[in-house]
Amino acid sequence: MPLINVYLRQGTTPEYRRDVSSALHKAMVDVLKIPQDDQFHVFHEVTPDNFVIQPVVFGLPRGERAMFIQLSFNQRTAEQKKELFRAIVDNLRRFAGVPEEDVMIVVFETARENWWAAGRVIDPDTGYDARMTHVGRGSS
Numbered sequence: 437m438p439l440i441n442v443y444l445r446q447g448t449t450p451e452y453r454r455d456v457s458s459a460l461h462k463a464m465v466d467v468l469k470i471p472q473d474d475q476f477h478v479f480h481e482v483t484p485d486n487f488v489i490q491p492v493v494f495g496l497p498r499g500e501r502a503m504f505i506q507l508s509f510n511q512r513t514a515e516q517k518k519e520l521f522r523a524i525v526d527n528l529r530r531f532a533g534v535p536e537e538d539v540m541i542v543v544f545e546t547a548r549e550n551w552w553a554a555g556r557v558i559d560p561d562t563g564y565d566a567r568m569t570h571v572g573r574g575s576s
Contacts, residue, residue, distance in 0.1 A: 438474065
């Protein structure tokens with residue numbers, strides 16, 4: 437049950453937020469193999485006064501579409517996270533027209549036992565959703 441928080445400047449359209457959400461969810465399904473119905477995205481539109489970022493960060497110009505994405509999920513390998521970051525950036529560019537330099541991502545990994553949702557069935561051997569048969573069984 438990954439939880440995604442997206443922080444962006446106030447004034448985006450519902451369609452834009454849906455496109456961003458679709459881009460993020462596709463990356464999570466494709467890379468982490470989460471179930472298709474396991475989608476929890478919260479958008480936080482922030483007034484320009486409260487969205488403080490330098491116009492050039494790490495030598496790259498950042499635009500009005502700059503966004504901070506916080507991903508919360510169980511522990512994954514460094515390789516999986518690297519692949520996920522690449523998929524998110526690619527999908528955001530394709531689905532929502534967000535340039536790579538406007539995407540900043542952080543992952544908060546939590547222990548499996550720190551998640552709960554009614555109706556969810558956990559595999560006791562892996563601690564993951566029972567539909568995620570590839571996790572903890574030798575595949576990525």
